Amino acid sequence: MLHKMIRALVADDSSIAREVVKDGIRLLGAKRYFEVSAVSDGKEALSVLQKKPVDIAFVDVNMPGLSGPEVVAAMKQTQSKDCLTIAMSASMNDRVEAVLKDFGAYHFLQKPFRAENVAEIISSYILMTEKYPVLVVDDSATMRKLTRKILDASRFNFEITEADSAESALRAIKSGTFKMVITDFNMPGADGLELAGSIRELSSKIAIYMMSTNDTTYLERSAAFIGINGFLKKPFNAGDIDALMHKLLGLDDPSFGKVREVFSFMERERLKVAS
Incomplete structure (x- = not known):
């Protein structure tokens, strides 16, 4: 190559x-x-x-x-x-x-x-600079477009496929090879947690990140229990994507980049212990 x-x-x-x-x-x-x-x-x-x-x-x-x-x-x-x-x-x-x-x-x-x-x-x-195939799942075309724009602004190189529902996402996953899935939580029909569970039945290797405007510890803990790799609270930006990719690939955090926990409840609990 x-x-x-x-x-x-x-x-x-x-x-x-x-x-x-x-x-x-x-x-x-x-x-x-x-x-x-x-x-x-x-x-x-x-x-x-x-x-x-x-x-x-x-x-x-x-x-x-x-x-x-x-x-x-x-x-x-x-x-x-x-x-x-x-x-x-x-x-x-x-x-x-x-x-x-x-x-x-x-x-x-x-x-x-x-x-x-x-x-x-x-x-x-x-x-x-390697190419990372990613599936973006959201019933909102506007959010899919925004997420694509954020991924394009990342330091990492993504090959982006879109799906507008859990059902179409599963069809895409069965017929393609994805490094990661970024899915909305609130969707008609099967929600993001249900989709994540179905993906985990198919593969343990695909990284799954959940998007949501919600920030409840319950939702994040449920996501972690299912095997989701991280949680993206809306709005997020390219720096958040870079931080997640550094953790996913096992790279050292850059001195000037954003550093974040993959789940915000982990950060809250760490602060509680520190105080």
Whole structure:
């Protein structure tokens, strides 16, 4: 199977840091072909980002010329606006962290780091680019369209199929191969819990996530008992989808991404214990 080449940028005024990142990229050389641009200051980094679409960028926070946060902030106006960005530094204050998060940076590598740390992040990126067949089940065409839009905005790559009822969802599942199902709870006929039970009779491998405007502990516990993987309270966004996918695939939570429990009652109980 042919894979798209990954364009990587390494921007750091330290030649040692640049080499460690490049060593980490080389560890993944057997999985993908990489084109690596290595630069030593922020102005050069921005020039690369403007000239061609970069897929993943490792950007030092403190660089001569333009700083790392300034490069990340300007990135949205370049061909690399969807780039997965990893900030690098020995330390980071709250102000810098807030800027990086606001402008969509993904992760933070604290110096000194090893090539294996870089390879782990790139492995996560490769998993994000894999295609994940997902079935969206909702009797509302408007909600299906909105959910599709949210999935398309995720960092992960989804192949989306829609169903307007539990019955049509089960037909689709029997004739297709899905990594996950995102289903509404309130539907005419069989509801989301009933659908989840039927899916679990067919497969234990399909991940199931329930959507609902309700937030009751009873509903979430019932969903967990049936074997649903998580609960999405409406409204949710692409960050929630990314957080669920990180848990589903066993990836480390990104420094600047949303972190959430798969069921909100778990978070409530954790807070009770902490208090």
